Amino acid sequence: MPRPSTPLLSPDRIRSTALAIIDRDGLDGLSMRKLAAELGVQAASLYGHVRTKDQLLNDIASSILSAVDVTGFTVDWREGLLRCARSYRAALSSHPNIVPFLAYGPAGRAESLQRLDLLHGALVSAGWSRREATMIAAGLMYIVFGSALSTFSSGFSADPADYSDRYPHLDRAHLLPGVARELDRDSFEMALAAFVRGL
Template sequence: MTVTPPARSPRRRVPRNTLNPDRILDAAVALLDRHGPEAFTMRALAQELGVGTMAVYSHFKGKDEIIDAVNERLLGEIELPSGTGPPRGQLIELCVGVYRLFSEHPSALQLLTSRPLRGDEPIAVIDRMLCLLITAGLDPSAAARAQVALMQYTVGAALWVVRRNRAECEEAEAGLREKIRSRLAALPPDSYPSLVGLAPELVAAQQSGQAQYEAGLSALLDGLIRN
């Protein structure tokens, strides 16, 4: 008896002559954000685009070149402050831009911490932060420490959001909030008076995303500069 193999689902192909580096990088960003650099392959990228693998090689030499191009593109999305206004306000604008990039594009955060820096974009961000801190009145040593502290806080806050979003879908997150509330409500008030008393505020703070980040950033800058 002849066994007929299962029919393959047709691959969605892009129209002829429409594949270009920008389209490839768009697809690469989407793929990296969903699955991370570890799962990124040229075959997976070609499937995302609906083309053969060799069509991608006609624009890029290989996976590493694409990942480096993605890294440069994403970091290039961070807009440097215009240079007007108090240094504190410009620092907030710059740090929020970095936070948004990393929280909206998990791949940018992973690539930044796993690959050598390329291009001028990350260097320009660091240089502007240092310049603003010096302008705010910090001495060189204090400015260097403050810049590292700001980046550590920003990267950590973005990583928190990325991991939470990956671990929980919207419905599961709503269930998680209720579990946290129930757990806090079950604690003995005599033993944990502050935790029980502030339970609603704690749950809200953990779920407030950028608003929580900006509140922490403002408090951190209050301790670093006075301008």
């Protein structure tokens, strides 16, 4: 039987299929057995490409976070923070189910550590102490991850009767679910601008 013209398994195919499972079923929904089934192979076949599930998750994380833009730090530390935060949030918002894994920090991901090193170096070069630079990077991540993990409007009912009598200042809260995307974006931008201005 002739060999297939394209390999059945490749790192890109494994990562993209695993990410599709995470997007669909959540982080806990990914297992090596389920991944193998979706790829049409035996689970043992995966281990020739990825040693562990954690390695696979770190590879997926590196792929997602490759979209984070740190070029602004060559212009100005403020511009760097703005570009970095916006592109980081966009990357996370595209795959919210993997955000809890990414929230643990850069771990051993070389690309993430390189971006963090560049950010930290730009802040120290601009006159911030090393401790302050660390705090600024942490503060930026709190804003980015907080905005990517949840939507403010998710817990609000669309029924005006739930608010109008008992909560007079929330008489328009029933409209929030309909403008969730816009509200989340604008709230993130306001928090980010306030953070950078405050610095």
